[in-house]
Structure formats: structure tokens, C-alpha cells
Amino acid sequence: MMNYDVKLFELLSNEEIADGIFDMRVKNDELAPLAKCGQFAHVYVPSKTLRRPISVCDSQNGVLRLVYQVKGEGTRLMSQMKAGESVDILAPLGNGFTVEKGKRYCLIGGGIGVPPMLYTAKQTENPLVITGFRSSNLIILQDDFKNAGAELVLTTDDGSAGIHGFVTDVLKDRINEFDEVCACGPTPMLKAVADVCRAHGKPCQISLEERMACGIGACLVCAVRVNKNGTEAMQHVCKDGPVFNAEEVVF
Numbered sequence: 206m207m208n209y210d211v212k213l214f215e216l217l218s219n220e221e222i223a224d225g226i227f228d229m230r231v232k233n234d235e236l237a238p239l240a241k242c243g244q245f246a247h248v249y250v251p252s253k254t255l256r257r258p259i260s261v262c263d264s265q266n267g268v269l270r271l272v273y274q275v276k277g278e279g280t281r282l283m284s285q286m287k288a289g290e291s292v293d294i295l296a297p298l299g300n301g302f303t304v305e306k307g308k309r310y311c312l313i314g315g316g317i318g319v320p321p322m323l324y325t326a327k328q329t330e331n332p333l334v335i336t337g338f339r340s341s342n343l344i345i346l347q348d349d350f351k352n353a354g355a356e357l358v359l360t361t362d363d364g365s366a367g368i369h370g371f372v373t374d375v376l377k378d379r380i381n382e383f384d385e386v387c388a389c390g391p392t393p394m395l396k397a398v399a400d401v402c403r404a405h406g407k408p409c410q411i412s413l414e415e416r417m418a419c420g421i422g423a424c425l426v427c428a429v430r431v432n433k434n435g436t437e438a439m440q441h442v443c444k445d446g447p448v449f450n451a452e453e454v455v456f
Contacts (some may be wrong), residue, residue: 212236213291215357215393217315219284224342225275226317227284231257231292234267242325243301243387243412243448246271247420249293250279255282258417258443261297262320262346263327272345298420299447302410304328308384311335312355313372313398315389315390319346321412325387326355331382334358337372337394341365373397380405387448388412392456399451411452415442430455 212324214231222228231237240246240261246269247256257279263270275281286292304310310329314322315337323346326332333357338344339362350357355421359367359377368375375385376398388398389412402409416426431440431453440446 212294212296214269214296215295215440216286216288216290216292218288219286221284222272223345225347226343227273227275228262228282229271229286230268231271231294232268233294236294236296237264237267237269240264240297240324240341241301242299242304242328243321243389244299245296245321245420245443245447246294246296247417248283250282251297253279253282255279255283256295256417256420257405258298258420260318260321260412260447261301261324263324263349269294270320272317274317290375295420299443299444301325302328302387302412302448304387306330309333309382311376311379311386313337313376313386313388313390313394315372315388315394318388318390318394318412318414321389322387323349323353326350326353330381331356333379335360335372335375336438337361337390339363371397373401376401383407385409386451388451390414395451395454396456399454399456402451410448411451411454412447413442413449415447417443419443 214233217230219229259271262272312322337360386409422441427442428439
């Protein structure tokens with residue numbers, strides 16, 4: 206088993222950017238530059254036994270950007286951390302997206318699955334980015350994607366901003382404009398994206414959202430079923446993923 210060293214990061218800022226969604230920036234000149242798109246950080250929250258897995262939104266100049274949503278007591282405590290504190294973080298972890306030069310990618314994010322697509326957009330050429338949110342009060346990172354040079358399409362479930370509909374509606378309309386799809390978001394969205402890509406013969410990578418305890422493959426909390434070469438097996442989202450070939454995931 207690999208050795209994972211826990212490191213302290215300096216908390217630079219931790220600001221609310223939408224209803225219940227926070228943008229945390231932490232600095233560690235040694236570890237932050239190692240992060241790849243699609244990987245995650247495991248953040249220790251004082252008084253909590255288990256760390257909180259947060260996708261890497263961006264990495265630049267020794268600073269990791271972690272955008273997260275307050276969903277329980279742990280992330281509520283995270284949201285109260287102040288600039289200047291030291292944060293105990295295990296990072297970067299997991300296998301991220303594989304992107305190749307010369308390909309045009311469609312990057313799809315749903316809800317809090319949008320943040321990891323920003324760092325991915327920065328690693329690709331002229332990507333089409335489709336973001337989906339339940340409502341306008343939850344929209345994040347739109348200007349960041351534009352500043353990264355991405356072509357951006359916004360959708361909302363309730364029609365309060367952008368296109369009234371789902372990310373898959375846009376995907377179906379523009380499926381012939383790119384070579385491959387990368388997506389992160391809730392499982393029903395990922396399954397729908399995978400189905401569209403399969404029907405049109407487009408390669409698709411998906412980042413799964415699962416509960417994680419250890420973050421390094423030592424426990425079985427985040428096990429998922431995959432099909433490799435006709436044989437079903439269990440793999441860990443934290444260690445073998447979180448990014449998988451959509452064709453291999455058994456939904």
C-alpha cells in the first residue's frame with residue numbers, strides 16, 4: 206500500500222459564492238501543483254472522525270481551490286473556518302480525467318459536480334462546457350469558465366436562468382461537435398449522459414459521487430460495481446476513481 210502523508214495547508218479564504226456553496230482556497234507549495242483535473246482532496250474537520258472529500262476545482266501557484274456545498278454538520282463546520290488557519294488535508298487523491306491534445310471535449314457538470322470541470326476546462330482546447338443547476342440561486346463559476354476560454358451553455362431545471370431543461374437536452378443537440386465527453390454530477394444525470402453517449406458512439410468519462418471514509422481504498426464504503434471485459438467486479442471510487450469509463454460502470 207502507498208504511504209500517504211498528511212500535510213497542512215494554509216487557509217487563504219473561505220467565502221460563500223451561492224446559497225450554501227463555499228469557495229475555499231488553501232495553499233501548499235509542495236502538494237497543490239501535483240493535483241490533476243478530476244482528483245479530490247480529503248479535508249479533516251476538527252471534532253469529526255471522517256474527512257470530507259472535496260473535488261479539486263482549480264490548482265494554480267501552489268493554491269488549491271475547493272468549492273463545496275454545505276450538506277451536513279461537517280461541511281457546516283468547514284464553512285466556518287477562517288483565513289489564516291491551518292487545514293489538515295490529504296491531497297491530491299484518486300484518478301482524474303484523461304484529456305488528450307487535439308481533441309475537443311464536452312465537459313458537463315451538474316450542481317456541485319460543476320467545480321471539477323473548471324480545472325478540466327483549463328487543460329483542454331476550446332471545450333464546450335454544459336452546466337446544470339436546479340435554480341438560479343445555485344449557479345456558480347460561470348465567469349470562471351468564460352475566462353478559461355470555454356464555450357459555455359447554462360441550463361436550469363426550473364428555467365430561472367439559461368435554458369429551461371437538462372444538460373442532456375443540450376448534449377443531444379450538439380453531440381456531433383466534439384470528440385469526447387467528461388462529466389461530474391448526481392448519479393441520475395451521469396447515467397443519462399452515459400446513455401446519450403453510448404447511443405451516439407461517443408467516448409465518455411464520468412466522475413462518480415459516493416460517500417468516502419478513508420479516501421485511499423482501505424475501506425469498502427465507496428465500492429461500486431463495474432464491468433471489465435464482460436466480468437463484473439467491485440472497485441473503490443476513491444482509489445480506482447473517482448473517474449471511470451462510463452461504459453464500465455454498472456448503474
